[in-house]
Amino acid sequence: MKIELVTLPYASNALEPVISRQTIEFHHGKHLQTYVNNLNNLIQGTKFENAPLETIVKESEGAVFNNAGQVLNHNLYFTQFSPNGGDEPSGKLAAAINAEWGSLAGFQKEFEAAGVSLFGSGWVWLASDASGKLSITKEANAGNPVTKGLKPLLGFDVWEHSYYLDYQNRRADHLKALWAIVNWKVVESRY
Numbered sequence: 001m002k003i004e005l006v007t008l009p010y011a012s013n014a015l016e017p018v019i020s021r022q023t024i025e026f027h028h029g030k031h032l033q034t035y036v037n038n039l040n041n042l043i044q045g046t047k048f049e050n051a052p053l054e055t056i057v058k059e060s061e062g063a064v065f066n067n068a069g070q071v072l073n074h075n076l077y078f079t080q081f082s083p084n085g086g087d088e089p090s091g092k093l094a095a096a097i098n099a100e101w102g103s104l105a106g107f108q109k110e111f112e113a114a115g116v117s118l119f120g121s122g123w124v125w126l127a128s129d130a131s132g133k134l135s136i137t138k139e140a141n142a143g144n145p146v147t148k149g150l151k152p153l154l155g156f157d158v159w160e161h162s163y164y165l166d167y168q169n170r171r172a173d174h175l176k177a178l179w180a181i182v183n184w185k186v187v188e189s190r191y
């Protein structure tokens with residue numbers, strides 16, 4: 001089963017000014033495409049050749065893990081945004097966020113702080129355990145909460161390739177701006 005490049009559910013300029021067309025085109029069309037190509041080359045003729053992406057991430061290591069993790073991470077990342085985002089979570093996800101952090105604003109503050117304090121490249125995730133309890137996890141490089149038995153709901157990419165063209169070194173400003181394009185309906189559907 002060939003791993004495919006995920007289709008963006010919006011035009012490449014639709015997330016401006018939060019994420020520029022140029023950043024989307026490099027990030028999706030170059031960086032993610034490279035991870036997809038590398039992964040397809042690496043798994044050819046191996047036990048992972050026909051495995052689902054999440055299985056590869058859970059069971060691999062080294063270069064296969066790095067590329068599979070980055071494909072899974074970016075598939076979740078690119079599909080969680082919308083030019084009409086920035087609303088608020090509802091239903092049981094909203095209740096679980098309030099139970100854990102007191103309010104959406106309380107969660108966002110802690111999530112941004114986790115992303116800012118992650119040293120080097122990686123990801124910050126909102127994740128859920130099997131009982132529905134939420135947590136924020138910091139993952140270095142290609143990490144994803146699925147390797148800890150958690151379900152990833154929302155992920156912010158803190159690799160410089162995700163923000164450097166638009167924000168240079170201002171990672172904190174970038175993370176704060178992303179809330180305006182989060183599609184909470186998609187995040188809720190993952191919960």
Ligand SMILES: [Fe+2]
Pocket residue numbers: 027031074157159161162
């Ligand atoms: Fe990225």
